[in-house]
Amino acid sequence: MLEVTPIDEGWILRHDGAALPATVPGCVHTDLLAAGIIPDPFLGRNETDVAWVGRRDWTYETTLSPIPGGHEQTDLVFDGLDTAAEIRLDGQLLGSVRNMHRSHRFDITGLGGRLSVNFRSAYGEAEAVRGRLGERPNAYPEPFQYIRKMACSFGWDWGPTLVTAGIWKRVRLEHWSTARIARVRPVVTVEQGVGRVELHVDVERTRVEAGLTLGARIGGVRAEATVDGTSGVVRLEVPDVELWWPRGYGEQPLYDVELWLSHEGLLDIWRRRIGFRSVELDRGADEHGSGFTFVVNGERLFARGVNWIPDDVLPSRITRERYRTRLTQAADAGVDLVRVWGGGIYESEDFYDACDELGLLVWQDFPFACAAYPEEQPLRGEVEAEARENVVRLMPHPSLVLWNGNNENLWGFKDWGWEQRLAGDSWGEGYYLGLLPRVVAELDPTRPYTPGSPWSGSWDRHPNDPAHGTHHSWEVWNREDYADYRLHVPRFVAEFGWQAPPAYATLRRALPDEELAPDSPGMLHHQKADDGNGKLVRGLARHFPVPEQGFSEGDFDRWHYLTQVNQARAVAAGIEHWRSHWPVCAGTIVWQLNDCWPVTSWAAIDGDGREKPLYHELKRLYADRLLTLQPRGGGLVLAVINQATEPWKGRLTLRRMSVEGGVVAEAGVGFDAGARAVSDVRVPRELEPVGPKEFLVADADPGSDEGGGGGGLRALYFPMPDREVPYPRPRFDVSVSPGGERVTVTAHTLVRDLLLQADRLDPSVSADRGLVTLLPGERVTIGVRGWETLDHLDAETARSALYCVEPAR
Structure with missing residues (x-):
């Protein structure tokens, strides 16, 4: 049976002649941070101060313990190396790699001693490739397209330039005899409730003459196949499978798949989870x-x-x-x-x-x-x-x-x-x-x-x-x-x-x-x-x-x-x-x-x-049900968007209002949106807001929730930008529950885009909602969670973290 020995301890990072403790998986930056050699590059402008790290070559080392006997082959397996490196064992070159997005495997049967992974600067590798192949255009000034590495390591229009190196995924020894499972390619389909799984298996052998058997199971369904040379296919049919659906459309049932390779006993095993579903574009x-x-x-x-x-x-x-x-x-x-x-x-x-x-x-x-x-x-x-x-x-x-x-x-x-x-x-x-x-x-x-x-x-x-x-x-x-x-x-x-x-x-x-x-x-x-x-x-x-x-x-x-x-x-x-x-x-x-x-x-x-x-x-x-007022065709349309599995029908209240809070005109209209459909309701001309002092409110009546989730939704439409709207100075009351878990705001005027920035109260605190617009007389309760250093909150403190759109100065 294949045995695995993790190699995640005892690593050092060579730095200016010194040997620093290294964490694997990890990278040079995290090890230098842990050793206090570099400051946190996320703080201030420290990113600039640590730019030298990406320009250096680096070496990781550890010692492999004596490899136990009883197996015909031992492989050294790296799930991910970042990026250009030479791997040596007791000075012997095992191989060179140049791709962060791949795994790498080396046969080290009979070998042992000092393992070193010598990383070349990603800049050095990329610039050498560019020198051989010539310049290519790029949206950013760094040479990321010349090396198979995470491009945004070199910076982006939202990211820092922190060019990493290191053993960024797991590394291990695999000991095995006769044969091992090298690759499993599962082709999963479903038709009329029957799930079909084809497991296309590649094996690696130490003994060509050994007869190999593949077996697999999903739940109570089992199947077997023989290996022809270095490959085989196991086919399973699973009746009455439950379909996997995206969220909002159904459940996500997952099935355990187990595949084994045997020859006079178990040699290797592979396990995954799958789901049955079809997808087309x-x-x-x-x-x-x-x-x-x-x-x-x-x-x-x-x-x-x-x-x-x-x-x-x-x-x-x-x-x-x-x-x-x-x-x-x-x-x-x-x-x-x-x-x-x-x-x-x-x-x-x-x-x-x-x-x-x-x-x-x-x-x-x-x-x-x-x-x-x-x-x-x-x-x-x-x-x-x-x-x-x-x-x-x-x-x-x-x-x-x-x-x-x-x-x-x-x-x-x-x-x-x-x-x-x-x-x-x-x-x-x-x-x-x-x-x-x-x-x-x-x-x-x-x-x-x-x-x-x-x-x-x-x-x-x-x-x-x-x-x-x-x-x-x-x-x-x-x-x-x-x-x-x-x-x-x-x-x-x-x-x-x-x-x-x-x-x-x-x-x-x-x-x-x-x-x-x-x-x-x-x-x-x-x-x-x-x-x-x-x-x-x-x-x-x-x-x-x-x-x-x-x-x-x-x-x-x-x-x-x-x-x-x-x-x-x-x-x-x-x-x-x-x-x-x-x-x-x-x-x-x-x-x-x-x-x-x-x-x-x-x-x-x-x-x-x-x-x-x-x-x-x-x-x-992104809720299943959404109301939105859209200027269209020289007027206003209220789009009733229903992505739910059930139809949505009911009544809407349309109110043409002034920013001072008065209702200029009001009407009720019906709507009927089918499942996964959009229904347009034309807003009557007399309800369209005029000028900077008016806006339109559309509310789904509380009873408009056939199928669930529809009542209480609202859409707002302001015909003019805020800089032209003569908002009243916002007035509202604030109350806080004992313990500070809830903040309630009651509006006396129109309050546009009220926001509680709860992290201003304490960095550990967050609010359970974002922007909300209140009409005069309306209230909202905002949940506050995550208190660590405070056990209470008063109204004045809460008010200091509340923001809303203010009238022009």
């Missing part, structure tokens, strides 16, 4: 263009998505618990699809396990982003090897529903001047339109593949054509106001977003000694986007009064609040518009769910795990 042509609609178990979905980046720029620190926490936050916000973005990594099994259990669909990018990638050796062979390994590794997971060739590279070739600069040099097209679809078709025929995001399906059209395939909407934010989201109805919006700073407590931790201002040195260092603060201020100026000289130190709290409000409103403008056009538009994927360090960014959850107002707004925007 409808890209058919229609009168609107060509679509991009996920179909799971025959059910057409509007995908409610978020983009995922590595949750830490030092990815070896991401634990199973951290994955679970972050993905549970996504599910709790109504998300049903997570796109693993192409500038990061293939995530660990812990990530996909959590998605399987939570019912989160996974769109997996291959790791290519925002650059022209050479297709010559040594890169081409590495790309194919990593693709083959990771496609097979991730195949068991029912949550995985799409392979995507790259992020923005097809678009970049067309629009970013690459074609002229390349002058015929390779740039990745052969990967995205040739190699990768061939690998997916060969190994994983049950899942769709798309060459890139965005991609319109053909070079005959612009790659980012909103009428065809996937679309990235970045004119909004970069140049245009978020109201311009309403100018187009893309078939599927795979990226869009708006920036905001992280929570106040996150900023205070990251910039502990700084007088905070929008343009203070630390704030600017933790703003990586090109002209990011300028875009924030210009975005605010379209909606709110902005001081002529910009925001000063004394205005920081106001700037911080308003930028977070603007982020939530911008994303809401897009999602409400696009959801109201289902099924023409079949999905939105917000950029982005998470951050990898404390930074001003597009994230809904900041680098310390705190939820921004955008996060809470997503709960409303």
Whole structure:
């Protein structure tokens, strides 16, 4: 029987002649941090002070204990090495590696002694490859496309430049005899309630003459097969299987699969969990263009998505618990699809396990982003090897529903001047339109593949054509106001977003000694986007009064609040518009769910795990049922969006109101939205608000909840930007429950976008809701959780952490 010996203790890191204790899995940065050699790169401007780490070569060493007898072969297995390294055992070269995204195996039978892993600087490796293959264009000034490594290690417009090295995944010895299971490729299908599993097995042998048997079971179903040379296939049929569904559409039953290899006894065993479901991608042509609609178990979905980046720029620190926490936050916000973005990594099994259990669909990018990638050796062979390994590794997971060739590279070739600069040099097209679809078709025929995001399906059209395939909407934010989201109805919006700073407590931790201002040195260092603060201020100026000289130190709290409000409103403008056009538009994927360090960014959850107002707004925007008022056809339409399994019908109350609180006009209307459908209700002309002093309120009556979840929903429409609205000075009462677990606010005037920034009360505290608008006489109760240092909260203290839109100064 195969035996495993972990090698996770006794490692040292060589540094300037000294031997530092090293943690494996880990990386150079985490070991230097633990030894006190470098400061925390997430604090202040320390990132700059530790830049030298990425330019150095590093060596990890340990001693292998005597290898026990009784086995014919011993392999040294690295699940992940970051990135370019030579592996030596007692001075003998075992091999050289150059790919963070692959595992590596070496036969060390009969060997032992001092094990060393000598890492070359990723800069040195990338620059050497660039020197051999020539320059290629890139959206960022770092050479990440010349090395198979997490691209955002080299910095991004939301990430620091911390170029890592180290043994970032598990390392172990495997002792075995006769044969072992080298690879299992599970092809899982379901038809008419019968689940079919084909386990395509590759074996490695020490003895060619040995007869080998494969056996497998799923529940009470068992099957056997013989190994022909070095491969075999075990087929199982499981009757009456329960289907795996994305969250909101059904349950997520998972089945344990066990496969064993035997010869006069058990030799090796392989275990995974699978789910039975079908997935298709409808890209058919229609009168609107060509679509991009996920179909799971025959059910057409509007995908409610978020983009995922590595949750830490030092990815070896991401634990199973951290994955679970972050993905549970996504599910709790109504998300049903997570796109693993192409500038990061293939995530660990812990990530996909959590998605399987939570019912989160996974769109997996291959790791290519925002650059022209050479297709010559040594890169081409590495790309194919990593693709083959990771496609097979991730195949068991029912949550995985799409392979995507790259992020923005097809678009970049067309629009970013690459074609002229390349002058015929390779740039990745052969990967995205040739190699990768061939690998997916060969190994994983049950899942769709798309060459890139965005991609319109053909070079005959612009790659980012909103009428065809996937679309990235970045004119909004970069140049245009978020109201311009309403100018187009893309078939599927795979990226869009708006920036905001992280929570106040996150900023205070990251910039502990700084007088905070929008343009203070630390704030600017933790703003990586090109002209990011300028875009924030210009975005605010379209909606709110902005001081002529910009925001000063004394205005920081106001700037911080308003930028977070603007982020939530911008994303809401897009999602409400696009959801109201289902099924023409079949999905939105917000950029982005998470951050990898404390930074001003597009994230809904900041680098310390705190939820921004955008996060809470997503709960409303991605709920099964949503009301939204949309200017359309020269008037107003109330779109009743019902993504629930049951029809939704009932009554709506429409109130045309003045900002002083009076009702100008009122009417009740009926609505009837079918299951997974949108129903438009035309707002009568006499109820349309006029001028800056009026707005419209649409409420679903409490009884409008046939099928559940519909009563009490509200939509608001203000025809003018806030800077033109003569808001009354907000007046409200605040009360606090004993112990401080609940804060209740009662409005005496219109209170627009009230927000309790609970982390200002204590860094450990959070609120259970975000922005809320109250009409005169209405109240809201906000849950407060996480107290550590305080056991009570009074009304005045709570009031100090409450913010809302104020009248123009």
